[in-house]
Amino acid sequence: MKFFPLLWSSLWRKKIRTIFTLLAVFIAFLLFGLLMTIRTAFSFGVEIAGLDRLVLIHKVSLIMPLPLSYQERLRATEGVEVVSHQSWFGGVYQDPSNFFAQMVVEPEPFMKIYPEFTISPEHVKAWMSDRQGAIVGVDLMRRFNWKVGDRIPIVGTIWQPKQGQVWDFNIAGTYDGEAGVDKTQFFFRYDYLNENRAQGDGLVGWYVVKIADPSQAQQMAAKFDSMFANSSAETKTTTEKGFVEGFAKQMGDIGAIMIAILVAVLFTMLLVAANTMAQSVRERTSEVGVLKTLGFSNTSILVLVLSESVLIAVLGGTLGLALAWAIVQNGDPTNGMLPIFMLPTRDVWAGAGMILLLGIIAGAWPAVNAMNLKITDALRRA
Amino acid sequence: MFNFIKQTLAVTMLNLRTIPQRLGSSGVAIVGIAGVVIVLVSVLSIAQGFAAAMEASGSPVRALVMRSGADSEMTSGLSGAEVDLIKQAPGLRREGQTPVASAELYVIIDIPKISTDTSANVPMRGIQPQATTVREEFSIAEGRMFNFGTNEVIVGRGAVVNFKGLTVGSTIVSGQNKWQVVGLFETDGSIAETEIWCDARVLQGVYRRGNSYQSLLARLDSSESFNTFRDWLTANPQVNVQVRREEEYYAQQSRALTSLIQTVGYGIAVLMGIGAVFGAILTMYTAVSTRSREIATLRALGFNTTSVVVSVLAESLALAAIGGLIGGVLAYVAFNGYQTSTMNFSTFSQVAFAFQVTPQLLGMGLFYALAMGLVGGLFPALRAARLPIPSALREL
Numbered sequence: 001m002k003f004f005p006l007l008w009s010s011l012w013r014k015k016i017r018t019i020f021t022l023l024a025v026f027i028a029f030l031l032f033g034l035l036m037t038i039r040t041a042f043s044f045g046v047e048i049a050g051l052d053r054l055v056l057i058h059k060v061s062l063i064m065p066l067p068l069s070y071q072e073r074l075r076a077t078e079g080v081e082v083v084s085h086q087s088w089f090g091g092v093y094q095d096p097s098n099f100f101a102q103m104v105v106e107p108e109p110f111m112k113i114y115p116e117f118t119i120s121p122e123h124v125k126a127w128m129s130d131r132q133g134a135i136v137g138v139d140l141m142r143r144f145n146w147k148v149g150d151r152i153p154i155v156g157t158i159w160q161p162k163q164g165q166v167w168d169f170n171i172a173g174t175y176d177g178e179a180g181v182d183k184t185q186f187f188f189r190y191d192y193l194n195e196n197r198a199q200g201d202g203l204v205g206w207y208v209v210k211i212a213d214p215s216q217a218q219q220m221a222a223k224f225d226s227m228f229a230n231s232s233a234e235t236k237t238t239t240e241k242g243f244v245e246g247f248a249k250q251m252g253d254i255g256a257i258m259i260a261i262l263v264a265v266l267f268t269m270l271l272v273a274a275n276t277m278a279q280s281v282r283e284r285t286s287e288v289g290v291l292k293t294l295g296f297s298n299t300s301i302l303v304l305v306l307s308e309s310v311l312i313a314v315l316g317g318t319l320g321l322a323l324a325w326a327i328v329q330n331g332d333p334t335n336g337m338l339p340i341f342m343l344p345t346r347d348v349w350a351g352a353g354m355i356l357l358l359g360i361i362a363g364a365w366p367a368v369n370a371m372n373l374k375i376t377d378a379l380r381r382a
Numbered sequence: 383m384f385n386f387i388k389q390t391l392a393v394t395m396l397n398l399r400t401i402p403q404r405l406g407s408s409g410v411a412i413v414g415i416a417g418v419v420i421v422l423v424s425v426l427s428i429a430q431g432f433a434a435a436m437e438a439s440g441s442p443v444r445a446l447v448m449r450s451g452a453d454s455e456m457t458s459g460l461s462g463a464e465v466d467l468i469k470q471a472p473g474l475r476r477e478g479q480t481p482v483a484s485a486e487l488y489v490i491i492d493i494p495k496i497s498t499d500t501s502a503n504v505p506m507r508g509i510q511p512q513a514t515t516v517r518e519e520f521s522i523a524e525g526r527m528f529n530f531g532t533n534e535v536i537v538g539r540g541a542v543v544n545f546k547g548l549t550v551g552s553t554i555v556s557g558q559n560k561w562q563v564v565g566l567f568e569t570d571g572s573i574a575e576t577e578i579w580c581d582a583r584v585l586q587g588v589y590r591r592g593n594s595y596q597s598l599l600a601r602l603d604s605s606e607s608f609n610t611f612r613d614w615l616t617a618n619p620q621v622n623v624q625v626r627r628e629e630e631y632y633a634q635q636s637r638a639l640t641s642l643i644q645t646v647g648y649g650i651a652v653l654m655g656i657g658a659v660f661g662a663i664l665t666m667y668t669a670v671s672t673r674s675r676e677i678a679t680l681r682a683l684g685f686n687t688t689s690v691v692v693s694v695l696a697e698s699l700a701l702a703a704i705g706g707l708i709g710g711v712l713a714y715v716a717f718n719g720y721q722t723s724t725m726n727f728s729t730f731s732q733v734a735f736a737f738q739v740t741p742q743l744l745g746m747g748l749f750y751a752l753a754m755g756l757v758g759g760l761f762p763a764l765r766a767a768r769l770p771i772p773s774a775l776r777e778l
Contacts, residue, residue, distance in 0.1 A: 016761075017667060020660045027657035031650065038646060060557040061490040061503060062730070063456070064589065096453050099638075099727075157457035165451050234557050236492070246500040250725040250732065253498070261421050265654060268414045272661040275410045279668050337642055337727070 003300075007308055010287075014280065018312065021276045025316030025358070026323075028269040029351060033324020035258045036347040040180075041338035042254035048116060048180050049241040052214040054221055056207040057243075059234040065203035066233050073227065079212050079220060084109035087190070087205035091154035091167065093144075099337070100140055102154065102186040104193050104205070107135075113210050116177050123148070123173020131192045133172030137183035139331065139339070141174055148173060159197045167196075184332075184339040208240065266354065273362035277309045281366035288370050289378025302371040309363025310356065317355035321348065389685050393693040398700060404669055411665035411698075412705040414658040415754055419709025419747040421654055424717045425647035426746075427737040429640050432724070435540075435735035436636035439572035440629025442605045444516065447598040447615065450624040454635065455488040455597045456729040462593035464621045468600070473611030475601045477515070483600040484513035487585045490731050491556050491578065494546040495723065502723070504545055505731040506535075506578045508585030508595075516601045517569060525550040525565030530581045536565035538575035540734025544723040548578070559588050573632065576723065576734040599628065635728045655754055662758025666698050670766045677766050678774030687767040694763035695756065702755025706748040713747070714739045 011018055040047075056074075058064035065087075074083045089102035107127055111119065119127075119135060126148075127133045136146065146152070152169045161167055169188055177183060194201060211220050221237035228235045238246070248254075281288070288301060296304075325343055332341040401408050447468055452458035460468070465485040475482040487508035495502040511530060514520045528534035537548045547554065554561040561580065569575055582595065602608055612625040670677065677690060718739040726733045 017664065020664050020667075024657050024660040024664070027653055027660065031653050031657070034653075035650070058557075059492070060559070060589075061492045063490045063503075090457055092451075092453060097638075155451055157452050157454075160451075230558075249495070249498040249500045250502050252722055252724045257425075261425075261650060261654075264417045264421060265657065268410075268417045268661065269657065271410045271413055272664055275407050275668070276664055279407070279672075333645075337638065 003304065007304065007311065011308055011311060017276060017280065021273055021312055022316040024269055024272050025313055026320040028265050029317040029320030029355065030324050031265050032262060032351050032354065033321050033343055034327065035262050037328050037341060037343045039255045039258040040344055041341055042248060042251055044244050044248045045180060045182055045340050046241060046244045046248060049244045051217065051239060051241060052211055053113065053240040054209045054211060054217060054237050055240050055243040056209065056224055056235045056237045059236045062206065065200065065205060066207065066235065068202045068204055070207060070228065074207060074209055074224065079216060080209055081212050082109050082113045082210040083207060084113045085204035085207045090158050091156050093152065093154050100184055100186060102188065104190050105187050106190050110187065113208055116181050117175040118177060119173055119175045127172040130170055130172050131189060132168060132170050134169040134186055134188040135173050135175050136171055137185050138174050138176050139183040140186060146171055159193060159200060161196050162198050179342045180340060182339045270358055270362060273313065273358065274365065277363050278366045281305055281370050285373065285378050288373055289375050292375045292378065298371045302367045305367035305370050306360060306363045310359030313355050313359030313362065317358065321351050386686065386689065390689040390692045393680060393685060393689045394696045397693045397697040401697065404672065407665045407668045408701055411662045411701045412708065414661035415702050415705030415751050416709035418651060418654045418658045418754065419706050419751050420713045422651035422750060423710060423713035423739060423743050423747045425650065426644065426743055427717055427739045429643040429647060430740060430743060431735045431738040432643065433636055433640045434738055435571060435573055435733060436632045438570055439574065439632040442627060442629055443602050444628040445600050445602055445608055445611055446626050446628050446631050447600065447623050450622050454728045458596045460485065460595045460598060465595055465598055467621055468598050468615060471611050471614045473602055473607035475603050480512065482512055482515050483598055484510040484516050485582065485595040485598045486513065487582050487591060488596050489585065489589050496544060496546055502545065503725065503731045504541060504578060505576060506580065508582030509579050510582055516599050519570040521568050523566050523568045528564050528580065533561055533584060534564045535561045535578050535580040536567050537563050538577050539566060539568050540575035541578060542566060543721050544734045573733055576732055635726060638727050655750065659754050659758050662698060662702065662754055663761055666694060666759050666762035669697065670694060670762045674769055674774045678769055678771045682771050682775065691763040691767045694766050695759045698759025699752060699755045702751045706751025709751065710744045710747045714744065
């Protein structure tokens with residue numbers, strides 16, 4: 001640590017060069033943060049998907065409805081804790097570009113099965129007592145500047161009311177959740193939909209079942225599917241995690257594309273940083289000779305050069321990651337297309353690791369060279 | 383003037399000829415710029431390919447009729463009676479007594495994607511016999527057309543490439559239904575090539591849709607008869623429909639995804655570009671500082687500063703051009719025609735398309751590379767020009 005002033009002054013020996021190296025590393029890690037955020041956004045929350053929740057969809061495809069009568073049969077099955085059904089409403093609020101997900105649920109099992117959605121008791125009470133009530137994610141409330149109690153008209157695209165085209169909802173409350181929870185959804189009551197729609201009575205979109213023992217997921221899934229085999233609506237059951245993963249994969253492998261870009265970026269930055277370090281050490285050959293003459297050991301020379309390179313990487317990289325984090329805090333810039341917009345802690349740590357690695361690899365070659373330098377050669381070369 | 387050009391040329395040639403001596407740092411600049419160009423061109427080629435597939439899908443002489451309020455075929459619904467009435471509308475082309483229009487069902491069927499082996503929402507379209515006359519670009523590439531009234535289907539070229547078990551002769555098992563694939567069709571690369579086609583009547587039974595359809599695709603007498611057709615239908619109280627030109631419908635469907643890819647693509651490319659400019663600046667600084675004695679010598683000999691500036695810029699531009707070319711070629715070789723599929727947000731169904739590395743994209747990549755070279759060379763060039771001769775001569 002007592003050599004820090006020496007380190008610092010050699011860093012600023014050529015100011016412009018150091019500044020541009022810092023900026024290059026800064027940009028690389030800004031990109032790292034943003035690309036990881038995009039990657040997370042396109043995985044649609046697979047990280048928080050429950051392993052103890054199974055999703056039952058119609059075997060032919062997700063768009064085919066299932067009968068409401070399955071609910072009782074599922075509930076009566078041993079090892080099942082909660083059964084909840086959901087339907088996709090797909091309505092339009094004012095303009096099609098205002099897209100957000102509207103889900104039709106039954107309040108009680110819904111709240112039991114998704115403990116990650118936190119709803120205050122007053123809001124729960126309001127929702128239970130208002131058939132047209134809806135529980136809205138806090139991000140969605142912010143997006144449209146809605147307040148609890150607002151009346152929201154939504155035009156049905158799949159489901160038409162018996163009269164007209166518009167469904168009216170009252171915002172009964174909001175839900176919040178930890179980072180990584182999609183807070184842009186709009187949940188409303190199944191009884192309101194079912195009693196007022198023109199056709200489709202007694203149909204639901206899919207079931208979500210919470211099972212007592214997650215290790216039994218495979219067996220339970222097989223059991224459900226065999227229960228409804230050879231019926232008019234056969235099912236396909238997967239864990240919620242598998243379901244979300246499958247959905248994300250339909251977009252194409254965004255994760256792989258992002259990682260490929262990152263490899264290109266980090267590799268380039270590694271070359272730039274290594275090249276600059278090598279150049280800067282080469283210019284200081286005689287100084288290294290002097291240090292050695294003064295009695296610096298080979299190891300301390302190695303450590304000095306490596307620290308310089310790591311210092312540059314840490315300064316630039318940390319600032320880059322910090323800016324990426326700050327940008328991400330501002331929320332989804334695409335108007336609701338990427339509801340889960342966050343930089344996961346795991347990726348921040350991965351970034352920190354990359355920063356250190358970049359510093360060490362970039363400095364390794366010049367540091368070893370400086371260490372192996374003979375005093376006589378070093379002093380003569382000047 | 384002539385002397386000036388001669389001087390500039392001489393110094394520039396000297397710079398360019400000595401690039402091999404600075405292979406390490408020059409290589410860094412080239413690789414950096416090539417990397418940016420690859421990423422820029424390849425990401426934008428995704429958007430380009432997707433937009434091209436969607437554009438190829440619309441024809442100005444076709445109109446799509448859906449229930450009013452529906453935002454896609456998926457959510458639309460038309461009763462059999464409505465369909466009969468729509469087919470009587472003026473402006474619709476008729477061949478003899480038959481209206482050239484096809485009422486269709488649009489549903490999703492779960493089929494595994496080859497690349498990920500997870501199930502994907504493949505669109506399945508039930509058609510009426512006129513469907514192939516409505517779509518002039520339709521042709522059977524392999525096998526034959528299916529027989530109406532049977533469980534036979536034909537499959538688009540894009541679907542066969544991306545999804546499992548769709549080759550001619552195979553059987554698609556979906557729930558309790560079995561579909562025989564008897565043919566492979568093409569529609570000039572349009573989005574329909576991602577679809578599986580079957581008889582609308584058979585599909586009505588399988589998906590329990592009674593005698594109802596979801597959309598009606600009509601061929602118009604001419605592009606101008608669209609208004610006649612639309613106005614007659616929207617004024618008719620017996621039907622509750624919206625009429626759109628097919629090209630508008632597909633353009634609107636692709637807007638969200640295309641703009642998302644472009645935003646992300648440009649954003650990444652701009653940031654990477656800034657990083658690469660720093661890389662280029664560092665490279666050129668290194669080039670200038672290792673030769674500061676040479677440059678000072680040249681200036682002491684009487685070469686003017688402008689020639690020195692031009693020569694440094696020329697070197698930087700040359701490196702950028704090499705990087706840009708390498709990046710463009712690599713992007714073209716690796717990605718042009720790359721087959722993939724993604725999910726269309728508006729219908730939750732798959733769209734197959736191929737990446738398109740167009741000449742415009744390559745030109746843009748090269749232009750961007752040169753811009754990076756220019757910016758990257760500017761500061762070091764000015765520095766070279768401003769080096770005080772005596773102290774530069776004294777440097778190592």
